[in-house]
Amino acid sequence: MEPNYDHTYSVASNPVYYENQNLHVLFAGKSQTLPLHQAGPKIYDYYLLHYVEGGSGIFRTEHRTYELGVGDCFLIHPGQLVSYVSDRDHPWQYRWAAFTGKESDELVLQAGFTPEQPVLSIAEGSVIPTSLGGMLEAFYANKESAHLTSLGYLYLIIGEAAERLSIYSRLPGAGSQVKRTVKQMIHFMSSQYAHPISIEQMCDSLGYNRAYLSRVFKQETGLSPVTYLLKLRIEKSRQLLRERPELSVEQVAASVGLTDALYFSRQFKRFCSQSPTSYRIKVTRQSDKSVH
Template sequence: MEQSYSVASNPVYYEEQNLHVLFAGESQTPPTHQVGPKIYDYFLLHCIETGTGMFRTEQRTYKLGPGDCFLIHPGQLVSYVSDPENPWKYRWAAFSGKEADRTVREAGFSPEQPVAACGGESGIPGALAGIMETFFEGRESGHLTSLGLLYLTLGEAAGKLKAESGPQGKDSQVKRTVKQMIHYMSSQYAHPVSIEQMCASLGYNRAYLSRIFKEETGLSPVTYLLKLRIDKSRQLLRERPELSVEQVAASVGLTDALYFSRQFKRFCGLSPTVYRAVTARQQDR
């Protein structure tokens, strides 16, 4: 097989980026081709397309093949060598940034777990190839494209790593589902969404979600969503005096201003108009 090596660097560099792809490349390595032992000052993600080889960290040694990914962490002493009979071909991308460490931990990577088995149908090689092709084009907008492709890569790896870690306990699964519900309502409260829509988006039936949500929070999903909307409306009434009560109601996802006023008084003890007047007087003191 013919040896090859190609790399492309990001045409722009930002000093204080939360996440920044530095370069990407590909190589068909020769037999027993070795890198290291050495350390890097950035994250370096490899995905193997064909062939096999060995990846060594400070903790252990991994024999890897097609579809496997390994992530080198900054400051970790590592080495990797291709098989003498079936040398590997791989793609890679290097990245850094203030949020890089948190991002890879969210994906499930760590110095103790640097490998993800993504399989032969993985989309990661294509994403890494896309980063390299984008950098070869030399456009400054390639920075954003490379971030999108990097997130796709880490997202797929995260799914594999979580599957490899085994099934979660019942309690942790319930807590994770309730957090998803809270996040959904917090991001969608301004729209006329329903609890049925939320349940459908999360893939559970309403009775189950309502039960576990109330067990964890003490409130039903309907009450939690309504309370969230009223809390947001109180902020708007205080901070946006130019908005009418109808406009405030619509801004928190309640299109019926009369219903909004009734529910506001139920939670706050005052009508929206009186609440606004009272808080305005307090602020003027």
């Protein structure tokens, strides 16, 4: 005896109308499909992401065919001829969301989705199912704020996809992974230098051993992370000493993440061969001469 599947279908549109916005979620929905339910072959003019909650089915693109089941996502790219069909015995149950906008192409690229790689298998504890459900609930509430809420959920989805798909892209070569890790370290220091961060905190944040990070960082930049961070702080302090004459040396030091003004002054002299006060006087005089 064949199992009986009750067909269900729910969809809700974004209450905010799309007018050339940079990024916009158009609608979200969920469905328990009937056996052999098929969509396409057809093309869409927006991105359409599906997450399979139950059952299985087949997704066909211009490039290949995928057999997908619980925990799989597939992203339909605009302008691509696709079709997807539910399994005869275990038709899939899925959630979906459609999005568009001028920044959508770049966002999808950052996530690692391409027409040749449109499929993602999620891990346990994924935010994707709850995010798609949150979009649908927000649209059902029919409030203007649903537009922003849906974007928040979309970024959570894209963030997880980027993390999962980057694992696959990193596997072939270790060299590219080292360069990527060093870029992450530089970005971390460039955005956090104003806070009293430590190299240990950065290593914990990136999830790597300190000895390993220090070694690869020095290989790529010629400097240890400690020296790089200190040089970065001194460079930022020089800028403040030049451009913000109303700040005291102590305030400049604190603004670049060094709470000990005496330590700051010693390190400044080490890198610049003069004290912060002397440097400020010198650049002020040079500025006055250039004006006259």
